[in-house]
Amino acid sequence: MARKKIALIGAGMIGGTLAHLAAKAEMGDVVLFDIAEGMPQGKALDLSQCGPIEGFDAKITGTNDYADIAGADVVIVTAGVPRKPGMSRDDLLGINLKVMKAVGEGIKNNCPDAFVICITNPLDAMVWALREFSGLPHNKVVGMAGVLDSARFATFLAWEFDTSVKDVNAFVLGGHGDTMVPVLSYSTINGIPVKDMAKIKGVEESRLDEIVDRTRKGGGEIVGLLGNGSAYYAPATSAIAMAKAYLGDQKRVLPCAAYLEGKYDVDGLYVGVPAVIGADGIEGVIEIDLSDEEKNNLQVSVDAVKELLEACKGLDSSLA
Numbered sequence: 001m002a003r004k005k006i007a008l009i010g011a012g013m014i015g016g017t018l019a020h021l022a023a024k025a026e027m028g029d030v031v032l033f034d035i036a037e038g039m040p041q042g043k044a045l046d047l048s049q050c051g052p053i054e055g056f057d058a059k060i061t062g063t064n065d066y067a068d069i070a071g072a073d074v075v076i077v078t079a080g081v082p083r084k085p086g087m088s089r090d091d092l093l094g095i096n097l098k099v100m101k102a103v104g105e106g107i108k109n110n111c112p113d114a115f116v117i118c119i120t121n122p123l124d125a126m127v128w129a130l131r132e133f134s135g136l137p138h139n140k141v142v143g144m145a146g147v148l149d150s151a152r153f154a155t156f157l158a159w160e161f162d163t164s165v166k167d168v169n170a171f172v173l174g175g176h177g178d179t180m181v182p183v184l185s186y187s188t189i190n191g192i193p194v195k196d197m198a199k200i201k202g203v204e205e206s207r208l209d210e211i212v213d214r215t216r217k218g219g220g221e222i223v224g225l226l227g228n229g230s231a232y233y234a235p236a237t238s239a240i241a242m243a244k245a246y247l248g249d250q251k252r253v254l255p256c257a258a259y260l261e262g263k264y265d266v267d268g269l270y271v272g273v274p275a276v277i278g279a280d281g282i283e284g285v286i287e288i289d290l291s292d293e294e295k296n297n298l299q300v301s302v303d304a305v306k307e308l309l310e311a312c313k314g315l316d317s318s319l320a
């Protein structure tokens with residue numbers, strides 16, 4: 001069987017981390033693309049030299065030419081700029097939209113059969129724009145954020161309840177902005193609903209509210225701490241989990257920004273929802289029952305995404 005090919009668009013901190021993780025897991029050969037000359041080549045050479053030490057067999061190459069991503073099975077897009085302290089993800093819209101146009105065309109011309117995972121912010125708008133520019137089917141283009149946001153939520157819950165993260169199942173719906181909706185009613189610790197566990201352990205409801213709030217602002221917390229960039233380890237790990245689900249036809253149910261056509265009363269938008277990822281990309285979206293309050297919160301988040309799409313259309317007439 002031919003080796004798989006993983007193309008990583010953007011060789012910054014997330015791109016480099018992705019290349020390392022993909023090579024370590026021997027997911028296939030890795031092509032690291034960036035417009036900055038020398039940078040992807042240098043990172044690829046450095047990472048290749050980890051192979052003999054770590055014992056992985058993956059060819060890692062760096063390039064400035066989209067032609068080199070030809071035939072990629074998976075494309076993970078991190079190209080664009082990250083926010084700085086004090087900025088919101090939405091402040092990146094204008095600059096990263098232009099980047100998505102070039103990336104979308106590169107994908108369309110070179111690997112139209114790939115499964116494309118977008119990480120670039122503002123995520124829900126960028127994944128939508130990338131899909132439009134690339135022309136790929138909606139089920140083959142997806143946004144990464146739900147896995148990341150849910151992992152943050154799970155981490156904070158595990159710390160609060162002093163349990164292993166392995167036993168926490170938590171998930172987040174909605175857009176990847178401060179209006180995202182961490183869903184406590186579907187979050188469990190080894191099957192025990194978090195709210196019941198809170199009663200057992202004497203954790204106040206106000207403490208759970210603080211965890212929800214910290215999750216919503218989780219990306220900004222890291223941006224503030226780093227001072228010059230945004231998170232990269234957990235975003236990369238999240239995208240790798242999605243890529244493995246696709247390549248291995250794992251049918252995993254992962255929260256991710258999937259294209260909605262009617263489910264959750266949303267039409268024509270990418271929004272974070274639980275979705276099944278297998279060999280056909282997004283093979284289905286799972287619609288869960290929500291309380292009125294959760295539905296309202298989701299609506300606020302969906303409205304925020306809609307507003308961003310309108311802004312995209314205003315900035316690029318080909319999207320209108």
Ligand code: LMR
Nearest residue numbers: 083089121219220230231
């Ligand atoms: C994150 O959530 O870590 C990313 O979206 C980066 C950011 O700007 O917050």
